[in-house]
Amino acid sequence: MQRYFVEPHSFTENELTIVGDDVHHIVNVMRAREGEEIIVSDGAGRSARAKLVSLSAKEVRAEVMEMLQEERELPIRVTIGQGLPKGEKLEWILQKGTELGAYSFFPFSSERTIVKLDAKKEAKKLERWRKIVKEAAEQSHRAVLPELLSPVSFREILQAGQSYTHCAIAYEKEGSTTIHQVLEEMTAGDSLLVLVGPEGGFSPEEVAQAESKGFLTVSLGPRILRTETASQYVLACASYQFERKASSLRKG
Amino acid sequence: MQRYFVEPHSFTENELTIVGDDVHHIVNVMRAREGEEIIVSDGAGRSARAKLVSLSAKEVRAEVMEMLQEERELPIRVTIGQGLPKGEKLEWILQKGTELGAYSFFPFSSERTIVKLDAKKEAKKLERWRKIVKEAAEQSHRAVLPELLSPVSFREILQAGQSYTHCAIAYEKEGSTTIHQVLEEMTAGDSLLVLVGPEGGFSPEEVAQAESKGFLTVSLGPRILRTETASQYVLACASYQFERKASSLRKG
The missing domain is CATH 2.40.240.20 (Hypothetical PUA domain-like; domain 1)
Incomplete structure (x- = not known):
């Protein structure tokens, strides 16, 4: 249907x-x-x-x-903080992330961001991106329409972290938390903001800033994921952690 | 490096x-x-x-x-049996699946497959697809280069299932197994062939044929995933199930 x-x-x-x-x-x-x-x-x-x-x-x-009474939504709210990538990658990230249960998307610019959006371009892009999210939400039978927030600076997204119960930044280093440790600490109703860098990743200074604001550095498994794959990994892991039972109402 | x-x-x-x-x-x-x-x-x-x-x-x-001594490979071997999708989607499936740890890819045609590959087109495509896998394997620091097998018929891929310790077909119905049940039964060294349908999915007859060959019907969570997203979900779940520890050697 x-x-x-x-x-x-x-x-x-x-x-x-x-x-x-x-x-x-x-x-x-x-x-x-x-x-x-x-x-x-x-x-x-x-x-x-x-x-x-x-x-x-x-x-x-x-x-x-x-x-x-459909149970299609993750019990935790996952917000994908995405460093603006090049080309059409964000369209994929939004479409796939919506299918995989993201609660919202929060693009940001950081030190290694290459894409520049002026106000006019941004408004047009946001309109297109929101349409992609809406269509993906309909196709994947979501009950929640994920919100796409306007792009902000790295400093602003770190500030925004205060509104979430859990904050993480995807980064590989000695002592990184595993995605298991992050998810296993969460319970229904909690919210997670996870930051994924653009193609060039984060600078060590940015990671230090995030840590000083309470973000955990999190490892996304033993293989190097591209920026457009990382959020899908996080969302699938959240589904595996929290959605154990087969849904009883699936066909639309 | x-x-x-x-x-x-x-x-x-x-x-x-x-x-x-x-x-x-x-x-x-x-x-x-x-x-x-x-x-x-x-x-x-x-x-x-x-x-x-x-x-x-x-x-x-x-x-x-x-x-x-790198530990970058999943301890189970996951083969993505992918119903040939339209357009360039297979390129994405191969690239992302390689990043996410697939052991091999096995494309097939089934009732609802739209794409037709003649011998000449197929040889050219396979060459291109294998190059995509190799580049993705290098970028994601894989130690195993995933094999891309030549496309076969649905009947042939069901036959091929005999070479795997575990076989599953992604399909939603009452009584579907969860991905948790499939993965939790597996141990290191086991092999999984998971079949993902093309855009139109599988017909009920195909699912019955697969079941008669010992394939489990498996649900991929409560949201409807597109054909190009399903394999990524399976691989990320396998990573979450089997790769709990943070890698100690990550930078190339």
Whole structure:
């Protein structure tokens, strides 16, 4: 069954209204008709099976048939702090990270960042990137729509660490914590901000700054992962640690 | 330190010889000189630090300085049986799977495969794909060079399952095994063949055939993963299950 996200305010107990790009998808791409069913999420964890009651070029209205008890979300909230990579790599990181259960994405620039985004370019990129996240969330049947925050500086993302219960920076050195040690300390409801460097990694000074702000240096296993692979490793490990049971409700 | 793979027969106890594309890389790209050091692996688990003793346009000779005791390989051998996907996705699967520790890759065609490879196209693709694996193995500091087998039919890959200690097919249904159950049953030296369908997945008939050959149907967590993400999830889970300790020798 096709899945869509709607704003929480247009999703009441009995009915919901879809506007924007999804109207085109439902009406023209899926060629859906009154009486057909879809699955709708408010992006904050509520999902429902809903029956289409009216379709127009501007909006689609549907009746809530059943609230769904889906367990598709990681019990811990993982935020991927991603050093801006070159080319289209961030698109992959967002798409794959969304499939693998990221709670949010927080891009940042650091010493070895090569990409420069001016304000205009950034706004356009953010729009594109958010669309990629939304489509990946629908395809992977997420109940939560991951948030993509605006890029910040390295100093700012270290500051932002204060809002998380756990903070880590992916870096190899003697005495690095293992990803097991980080995840095994966490329990449901905790939040993790994990920083992944751009292609050139972090400078030792940056790592020292992060450590002074309470970030743990964490090793991502015995092989060297590229910047676009690291977040996927972290998210899959979190899934392995916290999602032991097979889901009972899987087909959309 | 830069890393290269050489054929086991040109890697003796005391010296080694590099031929082929890597000569160009060492001489012209890295502009290396006599006396500089590189790391060389035979692709089967042996690695050494070696000092360059002579460089020409045809071959590079080096003296073995020290055999390295690196623990970069998963203790179980994971073979990714990948339903041929569309476009360039297989390139990503090979590159990321190599970083994440795959032992080998085994592409196959099945009912819902869209891509068709004739013999000529296949030979050219295989050459390109093997180059991608080799470069990824060097970059991620693998000691084993993953093998890329030639594409086979679904029937043939089910037959091939007999050579592995464990076989699984990624598929969601009531009673699917979890990835935890599969991995927790394995011990060092075991081998796993895991089949991932193409974009359209497997047909129920294919799953039944696989089950009759002893393949377990395995669930890859509560979110729906795309074909190009599934193998990365499996490999990261295997790493989380089997690679608990931080590596002591990481920088190349």
